[in-house]
Amino acid sequence: MFAGPAGSTHPSADVIVVGAGLSGLACAFRLARAGLQVEVLEAAARPGGVIGSRRRDGVLIESGPNSALDTSPLIGELLRDAGIGGERLDANRIADRRYILRGGKLIAMPLSPPALLRTPLFSWRTKLGLLREPFIARAPADAEESVADFVRRRLGDEFLDYAIEPFVAGIYAGDPELLSVKAAFPRLAALEQNHGSLIRGMIVGARERRKNAEKAKNTAKSFSFRAGMQTLTDALARGVGTERIRCGVHVDRVRRESDGLFTVEATTDSHRFARTARALVLAVPAYEAARLIAPLAPTAAAALEQIVYPPVASVVSAYRRGDVAHPLDGFGFLAPKKERPRVLGTLFSSSMFDGRAPADVVALTTFVGGLRNPELACEEPPQIAAIVRESLQAFIGATEPLWSEVTRWQRAIPQYAFGHLARIATIESAEQAFAGLFFCANYRGGVSVGDCIKSSHALAERVAMRLGQRVAA
Numbered sequence: 001m002f003a004g005p006a007g008s009t010h011p012s013a014d015v016i017v018v019g020a021g022l023s024g025l026a027c028a029f030r031l032a033r034a035g036l037q038v039e040v041l042e043a044a045a046r047p048g049g050v051i052g053s054r055r056r057d058g059v060l061i062e063s064g065p066n067s068a069l070d071t072s073p074l075i076g077e078l079l080r081d082a083g084i085g086g087e088r089l090d091a092n093r094i095a096d097r098r099y100i101l102r103g104g105k106l107i108a109m110p111l112s113p114p115a116l117l118r119t120p121l122f123s124w125r126t127k128l129g130l131l132r133e134p135f136i137a138r139a140p141a142d143a144e145e146s147v148a149d150f151v152r153r154r155l156g157d158e159f160l161d162y163a164i165e166p167f168v169a170g171i172y173a174g175d176p177e178l179l180s181v182k183a184a185f186p187r188l189a190a191l192e193q194n195h196g197s198l199i200r201g202m203i204v205g206a207r208e209r210r211k212n213a214e215k216a217k218n219t220a221k222s223f224s225f226r227a228g229m230q231t232l233t234d235a236l237a238r239g240v241g242t243e244r245i246r247c248g249v250h251v252d253r254v255r256r257e258s259d260g261l262f263t264v265e266a267t268t269d270s271h272r273f274a275r276t277a278r279a280l281v282l283a284v285p286a287y288e289a290a291r292l293i294a295p296l297a298p299t300a301a302a303a304l305e306q307i308v309y310p311p312v313a314s315v316v317s318a319y320r321r322g323d324v325a326h327p328l329d330g331f332g333f334l335a336p337k338k339e340r341p342r343v344l345g346t347l348f349s350s351s352m353f354d355g356r357a358p359a360d361v362v363a364l365t366t367f368v369g370g371l372r373n374p375e376l377a378c379e380e381p382p383q384i385a386a387i388v389r390e391s392l393q394a395f396i397g398a399t400e401p402l403w404s405e406v407t408r409w410q411r412a413i414p415q416y417a418f419g420h421l422a423r424i425a426t427i428e429s430a431e432q433a434f435a436g437l438f439f440c441a442n443y444r445g446g447v448s449v450g451d452c453i454k455s456s457h458a459l460a461e462r463v464a465m466r467l468g469q470r471v472a473a
């Protein structure tokens with residue numbers, strides 16, 4: 001199936017998707033359901049990208065995302081179409097509680113106005129300062145502002161330090177001083193521009209979301225699957241057709257032929273081959289997409305190369321329940337930079353979802369590195385595990401773990417930094433210049449699981465339209 005001469009005038013597929021992470025699989029799944037001939041090429045040994053689930057001693061280990069937020073009806077539709085709606089597992093109600101580290105102690109983030117008034121997380125000066133937020137002028141519509149400057153201006157330094165900075169570190173492993181608010185949190189910027197106030201905008205936005213069934217990320221429910229997040233990517237791969245996904249493939253070059261077709265030249269351990277298609281979707285990280293399109297679209301390649309991916313290490317630790325002092329009654333905790341921690345935060349994995357660990361064991365997932373401490377994520381696994389062990393002992397009273405497993409990602413999460421929207425515009429220009437070329441990855445449209453699903457669905461519709469087909473609703 002994967003043989004074929006380079007430069008063939010007869011396409012071997014309607015669409016070639018390079019990359020079998022979540023974005024590539026979700027896009028290919030939709031295109032296959034639309035009746036298009038799809039082929040997927042993946043460098044790794046299996047499809048799924050960073051998403052991976054397995055068990056050790058009854059404890060579920062997630063190498064990538066531990067959960068997703070149900071922010072859009074498209075997510076439920078995808079699970080239904082993939083045949084895994086019944087495998088979905090909603091987070092326990094206890095997971096609504098999220099802790100913030102302050103003064104060496106974990107304090108629950110307030111979830112309601114009365115809780116905000118009572119919480120020791122913020123001073124009375126900060127609480128009263130929220131009353132002036134509706135009267136703060138909008139920023140100029142054409143201004144590019146950092147997340148940090150935006151929050152300081154509207155909510156104050158303390159809210160930035162103990163709410164937004166750890167939140168940004170938890171999502172992007174990034175720095176709010178460097179992220180563009182319009183790129184990283186477009187809805188936040190839109191609230192100010194459209195309503196003149198975050199508070200007013202949230203009230204009006206809640207009404208609008210009820211009409212279209214969308215949910216804000218701060219209110220959407222977390223979910224996973226009984227066997228872990230790999231259930232999703234495995235199901236998408238089956239839906240595409242395992243015979244149409246080839247792993248262990250290094251794509252060497254892509255080119256556009258004089259007749260408008262795209263040729264992909266690739267190498268496996270055994271041989272070189274070429275495939276040709278009417279459309280090409282690059283569902284790989286920005287730095288990899290840059291390498292592939294540099295000869296074809298050097299300006300777009302230069303823009304892609306500017307997207308930074310900091311290193312992150314994920315550490316899953318198993319403890320006897322009696323060896324952890326904290327009740328673990330929540331989603332987990334975030335550790336603000338202001339507290340000078342060596343970890344970004346910890347998920348209380350076995351509290352979030354049932355069946356994540358045996359009854360007398362708790363599973364914790366801790367993240368290290370990011371832009372805050374990139375060097376820590378590059379340490380050897382034993383050193384990273386020691387950092388986590390010491391941090392958990394200090395913050396939640398955890399003694400010696402039964403075991404810890406470290407997963408390191410040298411390039412983890414793309415940063416939506418200053419100039420990101422201009423870079424995306426350059427990429428869009430390349431798509432227009434080379435009809436049939438498409439880019440689909442988490443550096444575009446959001447980094448979360450839900451964002452990737454929504455972006456992939458939208459891109460699949462564009463690809464299908466280009467090829468004269470329609471994606472099924």
